[in-house]
Amino acid sequence: MTSRKLGLQLAACLLNVSEARNKHIVEKIANAALHDQHGHKHPDTSVLNVFSDYDYNRSVITIVSTAEQIGRSVTSACVEGFACIDLSQHDGVHPCLGAIDLIPIYPLSDVRPEECGLVAQVIAEDLAALVPGCSMFLFGHADEKTKKSLAEKRRGLWWFKKNTKADLTQLKADVGANPSKRYGLTGVGASPYVINCNVTLDTKDVAAGRFIANAIRSHADGVQALAFPHNGQVEIACNVESLVNTQCPNLLSESHKFISYSICSESYFYVCPLHLESQIRELARHQGINTVETALVGFTPQECKKTAEYAISHGIGEYWKKRRGIFM
CATH class of the missing domain: 3.30.70 (Alpha-Beta Plaits)
Incomplete structure (x- = not known):
């Protein structure tokens, strides 16, 4: 490991997207985390793991980067996801509210959950500007008003009910437009891992x-x-x-x-x-x-930190392609 990458403030996002049956779409979203809209590579960013579940029709993409950079990397992935996924066409047994269902930012090293909350707020604001019509609710350290946990916010938004998509347009967003059937309502927040x-x-x-x-x-x-x-x-x-x-x-x-x-x-x-x-x-x-x-699904916090340091120090953006199976 090269010493120049040690001691960085590192954060992770376990991005939950409402698509698993089209591998091409899932990989496009994962690759978008590594590049901006002009195709330039995001610095100090790696996608460590891509886990897709057919029955759930849900994928979890593990994105890691510096605390300074991760917001831009995650936003790039989400913009691609919103362009590719139409929630009104979604079918799966796992509950979901959004085409991009969940954007949680977690601290890995030398950064606090409160700082990750600020990153999450910027992600929500940027997505509202870049994807007109998308809607976000905030949770955890991104929710300045209530600091409610993800489970608490989801409970108030019918996430645990079976027919959530039928009621989406009645829900209230914290950031962005009123929820639509195409984009739904995305959870954006921060907490410990x-x-x-x-x-x-x-x-x-x-x-x-x-x-x-x-x-x-x-x-x-x-x-x-x-x-x-x-x-x-x-x-x-x-x-x-x-x-x-x-x-x-x-x-x-x-x-x-x-x-x-x-x-x-x-x-x-x-x-x-x-x-x-x-x-x-x-x-x-x-x-x-x-x-x-x-x-x-993915890593423990210690494994995520160690793997992030390795991938970033070696400049491996598509780390998920270099590992096989799921870390146990």
Whole structure:
């Protein structure tokens, strides 16, 4: 690793787009993160991972860059995504509100969530100017008024209901135009890193999966869980949030269940994915169900930081093409 890239302020965006069945479109969006509208390469930017799920019709594109640059790189990807994806034509089992559904900015090194919130605000404002008709809601550190989390904002916007697209035009945006059927409503915000961890159950019983997901939400600190039909089985899709001490009531008594890391002298903790998998397996066993596999969509925060430093220091923009499979 070349020393000139060490010590950079690094941030990540796990860009969620409502397209997975057209590989060409997904790769166009990923490549757009690396170049501006004139085809000039964005400096110090890499796409580390592209994960697409056919049943969900949803892709997660991991973009990393310096805190100074990531806003421009993410905006480039989103402009391309808005041009290519028509939400009114979308079909998938995963809920979504927007053609570009989610733009979360996470700190990786030497940058705070509050600074990422400022980046997210600029992204929302730039997209409103560059893509007339698109609409954004703000969450976390980008939402100056309420600081509501992503889950809180989504709950108030019917994201968890089945027929959200039918009601899109009734929703209120924080930035941009009134939501349209083509673009929908995009979530833009910032928080400490969130891991996507999915556990597959060997059953078609979605009701049993929802029971397990509800139990996980009730007992696992900082874990949001939902159950979806997936490839003829049921998947428990978990968002594992990074928390500070005051958000972890069980930290002292159950420290073995958490993994810690530090950014800017602030300590963060998240539930260990292996422990989460064990919890789901035990809950499933009581339902007479086996678990099949567990997949980490992308990286843990420590892996993301390390991989970002490597990719950027070696000038590897299309890093996702140089890795195979999913980091576990």
